Amino acid sequence: MKEGMDGVSVRNTAKEAGITLGALRYYFTTQEELINYTEQLVHASLAEKTAELFMVDLPPREKILKLLNGLLPDRDGKDPAAEARLIFKYHSKYLGSGYKKSEDSVYQAIKSIMSNLMMLNMLKKDVELSLETDRLYALMDGLAMDALLERTGDRPRKYNLMLETHLNSICKE
Amino acid sequence: MKEGMDGVSVRNTAKEAGITLGALRYYFTTQEELINYTEQLVHASLAEKTAELFMVDLPPREKILKLLNGLLPDRDGKDPAAEARLIFKYHSKYLGSGYKKSEDSVYQAIKSIMSNLMMLNMLKKDVELSLETDRLYALMDGLAMDALLERTGDRPRKYNLMLETHLNSICKE
DNA sequence: TATTTGATAATACAGTTGTATTAAATAAAG
């Protein structure tokens, strides 16, 4: 989180984990294995967080807002998963394996959200589901980018307002 | 563009530019100078591109769409500026000097666009200028991120639709 | 012509990188 992907050398990782280079190597033969595994962990963490929030008993709008906010990097690095996700996504461009948005926990969450809004008949009648899914996804990535860089001011409230505005633009009444 | 910021070693840069390490060093004492200067070039390029499009005689909506599209990475790396901007923005997190969105040519362009819409009285009466500026900015960063990673399919049309939808959500009629 | 500017080539230093190997020590499990 401090140095970005450049800081993720096998030696740094071992030191940060409090183990030796040999011990790390015992479980991960190559650096690539280590990184891929960590990315899976991050997405699993976000998927779990999303699933939990999905089951909370709240009005749809509030639940969705809470959910989306939980997928953005938080000011205090309490839960690094959301920030790490963006970092992994960015670096996938240069990491051989390429990027598959179908494996992105955030994209999955947004698909679920949009699908739910559809089923609850809360969407305006002229909205294109696939297009609006991608649009909300782009907005979330942009906000994540902003959250990554802008660690000052009252971001949460601002993001909430933006997401609320966005929801208003696709939801009825 | 091929290797990302990791590929920007002084040796690689010199080789790619077709000059020697010594020649590069003649103009840029440190790597940081080189990088900062290049970032300025990128923003200058985008600002110029924006200014030109601003003067074209077109209906506001079409002009704005053309403008926003011009600020997104293009499939063929014909003009690398837009892609480079995103890369610089991301890396500013780890590059000491920090990120200032007031120096971001894309943010400036969006501020101008919103200001114009305001002056032409094209905005819905309940829109908050500052909030919508940041929202469009986030959307653009998200789309740029997508364009960076997704080099397949018919992106331009999809982005155009999304941007059109977004404009509809803040503009009258 | 003399001088400054721009560029090349070669070399150097100290540091980091991923990967690899070895021998030894410790812990867990059968």
Place this chain on the structure above:
DNA sequence: CTTTATTTAATACAACTGTATTATCAAATA
């Protein structure tokens, strides 16, 4: 108790990194 699993420590190699210094050379400039 003995075997297996885990971990340490140390060392190694080749490659790359930013920065630095030299001596040499061509071209533009004064």
